[in-house]
Amino acid sequence: SVIENDISDVEILIVNDGSTDSSRAIMEKYQSEYSQIRVYDKKNEGVSSARNYGLMKSKGDWVWFIDSDDAINQGSLKYIKEEISDRNNKxxxxxxxxxxxxxxxxxxxxxxxxxxxxxxxxxxxxxxxxxx
Structure with missing residues (x-):
């Protein structure tokens, strides 16, 4: 659902925190197709640890945490970027x-x-x- 949005000017970090299924292969596929996507691996230490790790790797000014079982509507990123811009990041x-x-x-x-x-x-x- 994330890539169904306009992702041309965003970075997408995927933190693989110890998955034991085929998730890594899926992540690699998306990373190879989209230059904005970066995949990182770390041992499983819980959602807070994974999010903090992603924050350390992030280069952006704003962060939206989207979990693997979440879906976002098409147009969500555009709406959020407009809200941030309209309010001058304040x-x-x-x-x-x-x-x-x-x-x-x-x-x-x-x-x-x-x-x-x-x-x-x-x-x-x-x-x-x-x-x-």
Whole structure:
């Protein structure tokens, strides 16, 4: 779903944290097809360790964590880049709703995240309150 978006000016880091299936071969295939994709291997130490490792390898100003069981809508990256640009990079976090789905079933619900006035700039304190 990520490559169905315009990825021409983004870097995509894939952190392989100890997979034992054929995931590595799939990662290599995408890396060979798209110059923006870089694959890194590390031993399995949990999701936080993998994300921190990816942050160390990242060269960009902004990060979006997308897990292997996530899917993003076409146009999501464009929307996010526009939000960042329209606000002149003057915020620390962008929160948006998501859809939760389970294998072999329909979408079960939209996230319960309370986003004040949708795409409104809020303080870091308001953001923490919303997330908590």
């Amino acid at each position: 915020f620390d976090i962008l929160v948006f709703k998501y859809l939760k789905f389970k294998r072999n079933s329909d979408v079960s619900k939209i996230s319960d995240i309370k986003i004040p006035n949708e795409a409104k700039a809020i303080s870091k304190f308001q953001a923490m309150k919303s997330l908590l």
